[in-house]
Amino acid sequence: MKAYFNPSLHQERITYMKMLVYMFLLPLFTAAMNLDLQNYHHHAVLDPQGKYNIYWMHKENIITFLVQVETLGYVGLGFSPNGAMASSDIVIGGVAKSKPYFQDYFTDDNRVLHKDPQQSYKLEYAMENGTHTTVKFSRPLQTCDPHDKNITESTVRVIWAYHANDIEATGPIYHGLNRGQKSLRLLNPERKNYISDETPSFNFTNQQVPIPDKDTTYWCQMFKMPTLDKKHHIIKVEPLIQKGHESVVHHILLYECDREAGDTVLEYGHECYHSNMPDIFLTCETVLYAWAIGGEGFTYPPHVGLSIGTTTDPTYVLMEVHYDNPFQQEGLIDSSGIKLYYTPHIRKYDAGVLEAGIWVSLYHMIPPGMPAFSSEGHCTMECLEEALSHEQPDGIHVLAVLLHSHQAGQVLRARHFRKGEEQKLLAYDNEFDFNFQEFQYLEEERTILPGDHLITECQYNTKGRSTMTWGGLSTRDEMCLSYLMYYPRINLARCESIPDIKEQLQFIGVKEIYKPVTSWPFIIKSPKRYNNLSFTEAMNVYQWSKKKGNSFNEHVKQIPINIRCSKHESREWSVQGMLLTPPEVKTYTSEVPECASFFSVSSSAVSSTVRYVLIVLSTVIHYTF
Numbered sequence: 001m002k003a004y005f006n007p008s009l010h011q012e013r014i015t016y017m018k019m020l021v022y023m024f025l026l027p028l029f030t031a032a033m034n035l036d037l038q039n040y041h042h043h044a045v046l047d048p049q050g051k052y053n054i055y056w057m058h059k060e061n062i063i064t065f066l067v068q069v070e071t072l073g074y075v076g077l078g079f080s081p082n083g084a085m086a087s088s089d090i091v092i093g094g095v096a097k098s099k100p101y102f103q104d105y106f107t108d109d110n111r112v113l114h115k116d117p118q119q120s121y122k123l124e125y126a127m128e129n130g131t132h133t134t135v136k137f138s139r140p141l142q143t144c145d146p147h148d149k150n151i152t153e154s155t156v157r158v159i160w161a162y163h164a165n166d167i168e169a170t171g172p173i174y175h176g177l178n179r180g181q182k183s184l185r186l187l188n189p190e191r192k193n194y195i196s197d198e199t200p201s202f203n204f205t206n207q208q209v210p211i212p213d214k215d216t217t218y219w220c221q222m223f224k225m226p227t228l229d230k231k232h233h234i235i236k237v238e239p240l241i242q243k244g245h246e247s248v249v250h251h252i253l254l255y256e257c258d259r260e261a262g263d264t265v266l267e268y269g270h271e272c273y274h275s276n277m278p279d280i281f282l283t284c285e286t287v288l289y290a291w292a293i294g295g296e297g298f299t300y301p302p303h304v305g306l307s308i309g310t311t312t313d314p315t316y317v318l319m320e321v322h323y324d325n326p327f328q329q330e331g332l333i334d335s336s337g338i339k340l341y342y343t344p345h346i347r348k349y350d351a352g353v354l355e356a357g358i359w360v361s362l363y364h365m366i367p368p369g370m371p372a373f374s375s376e377g378h379c380t381m382e383c384l385e386e387a388l389s390h391e392q393p394d395g396i397h398v399l400a401v402l403l404h405s406h407q408a409g410q411v412l413r414a415r416h417f418r419k420g421e422e423q424k425l426l427a428y429d430n431e432f433d434f435n436f437q438e439f440q441y442l443e444e445e446r447t448i449l450p451g452d453h454l455i456t457e458c459q460y461n462t463k464g465r466s467t468m469t470w471g472g473l474s475t476r477d478e479m480c481l482s483y484l485m486y487y488p489r490i491n492l493a494r495c496e497s498i499p500d501i502k503e504q505l506q507f508i509g510v511k512e513i514y515k516p517v518t519s520w521p522f523i524i525k526s527p528k529r530y531n532n533l534s535f536t537e538a539m540n541v542y543q544w545s546k547k548k549g550n551s552f553n554e555h556v557k558q559i560p561i562n563i564r565c566s567k568h569e570s571r572e573w574s575v576q577g578m579l580l581t582p583p584e585v586k587t588y589t590s591e592v593p594e595c596a597s598f599f600s601v602s603s604s605a606v607s608s609t610v611r612y613v614l615i616v617l618s619t620v621i622h623y624t625f
């Protein structure tokens with residue numbers, strides 16, 4: 001075993017320590033390392049074989065990583081704009097010929113690796129045993145170096161690589177296939193696992209569903225909640241994804257259905273939204289739980305749970321699994337689903353989920369060739385006023401948000417307004433990754449009051465597309481939703497909006513449509529250039545340019561919107577169907593965090609491990625000599 005520390009910390013001791021480390025410290029050191037791992041709040045395995053592990057934690061503006069890889073060569077970790085190697089912020093370290101090495105690098109647009117003139121990362125130690133290399137380092141979240149990537153609450157594409165050999169004088173040798181990327185949210189608040197191993201659970205899983213060889217399939221299966229003699233709380237939900245289907249199962253939604261459903265519909269699953277889907281499926285409207293690709297399980301905080309077992313709780317639920325099969329693979333059979341943990345020790349509050357954003361519809365339109373087209377879905381003050389003053393005048397408390405869009409989504413935000421003034425963002429992701437969507441726990445719960453207003457904002461990139469993108473269910477279509485997990489549960493399922501279609505079509509010059517409407521999408525009568533075209537065809541006939549797309553974007557943001565404000569079990573609040581003008585709002589400008597170069601940072605933020613190990617070492621040194 002070899003163990004080394006940053007030489008600058010204690011250079012004079014290094015030679016005799018080497019002997020000591022070999023002779024005495026193995027057990028002590030291992031103990032210290034194990035202790036240390038417990039202190040990291042987060043852990044992720046980056047490669048499929050489980051050879052590359054990272055542990056991390058952040059405290060104030062310092063983030064500390066411990067990277068442990070099954071190699072005796074170099075290890076590299078980086079932050080990339082898109083998951084590829086170009087234009088990334090990278091560190092490489094290891095132990096070679098008994099000496100630790102570590103450098104801050106960056107890659108240019110051509111993937112050429114350069115030493116960063118400003119070294120923003122600090123090595124705390126590097127060590128290797130007979131099989132693994134471990135490197136611990138820290139850095140400020142915002143550095144003042146343009147070659148570093150700032151670490152924020154947004155999704156981060158972490159890239160990783162390693163090699164069997166150490167770095168050479170000319171730099172690292174190419175890592176070949178030992179590399180990859182994974183999206184993570186590094187600044188997630190720490191979540192304790194409140195669940196004991198004995199917590200009872202049940203599963204809802206699909207039964208050998210043959211996944212059709214087509215791009216998009218929504219599969220629906222109804223389940224009955226367990227029959228319980230009294231109120232219980234579901235306190236954790238976990239995905240059960242069939243091995244090998246991690247990229248096929250795109251999202252899972254659990255809806256509450258009409259309690260009159262009856263057991264006969266439980267026997268078979270069915271393609272959702274298909275014309276011969278059982279009608280009863282359409283009664284399942286209220287979202288109880290949402291999971292999307294890349295996400296982990298959801299643990300409710302200790303004061304909240306999802307109620308089951310009382311007469312007002314869900315009896316029948318519908319699980320909707322979205323299968324994404326872009327290569328139209330044949331013969332895939334899937335039995336994925338979810339696992340729900342529940343307890344008779346009921347918690348103080350019942351959880352609910354509110355779906356806010358854009359009403360999923362063909363009326364949600366995004367022109368082609370746009371690098372940044374921004375759509376806004378309003379959960380209006382009229383809807384929140386009516387529903388909340390009826391149900392919970394003191395407001396509801398949001399504890400987590402799942403931002404949801406499809407493949408063109410790139411920046412998503414859940415904005416919150418009170419009396420026209422914007423509050424701090426509820427949630428945001430400036431680097432949305434379609435393949436990584438999960439509930440983000442809020443750092444602090446947020447109260448939503450009657451008369452507040454929410455905007456879900458989605459910025460799309462359609463540069464590579466030559467035709468319109470529509471709101472819809474396929475991942476090539478778009479959505480713009482935020483699922484708000486909140487308590488106490490109220491009778492408000494969806495709070496959404498869609499821009500008025502007539503005003504949208506006026507932009508391309510549509511004058512008149514055929515009435516009565518007998519076909520969908522409806523047909524245009526005049527002007528002549530659009531005659532007998534459906535409105536979707538007409539939108540595609542229009543000669544879009546970036547400039548026109550931008551003016552369309554401005555137009556759509558200020559035209560009247562149709563309101564959706566629905567209760568559970570297919571009922572509506574009275575404001576549903578109203579046509580309203582989007583409110584004037586005052587934009588919140590957040591303070592830009594100050595950047596820091598490492599050496600201006602107080603040492604108290606640096607983890608105590610190094611000091612702990614050093615104390616152990618010096619004690620032994622003192623004792624022995």
Ligand SMILES: *[C@@H]1O[C@H](CO)[C@@H](O)[C@H](O)[C@H]1NC(C)=O
Nearest residue numbers: 033068128129130131132133
């Ligand atoms: C080296 O450390 C790793 C990680 O703690 C451990 O899994 C592995 O067994 C160790 N190898 C040896 C030879 O001690």
Ligand SMILES: *[C@@H]1O[C@H](CO)[C@@H](O)[C@H](O)[C@H]1NC(C)=O
Nearest residue numbers: 142146148150592593594595
């Ligand atoms: C990182 O954040 C700091 C402080 O907010 C800012 O000054 C700097 O320009 C940012 N760096 C990059 C590369 O975006």
Ligand SMILES: *[C@@H]1O[C@H](CO)[C@@H](O)[C@H](O)[C@H]1NC(C)=O
Nearest residue numbers: 201202203204205240338339
């Ligand atoms: C639920 O699924 C897990 C994982 O597939 C399995 O181990 C467990 O036995 C299942 N539990 C029940 C009650 O079916």
Ligand SMILES: *[C@@H]1O[C@H](CO)[C@@H](O)[C@H](O)[C@H]1NC(C)=O
Nearest residue numbers: 523525528529530531532533
């Ligand atoms: C549009 O459709 C109507 C009814 O099918 C037909 O009478 C008319 O000639 C069509 N107009 C054009 C321009 O194709």
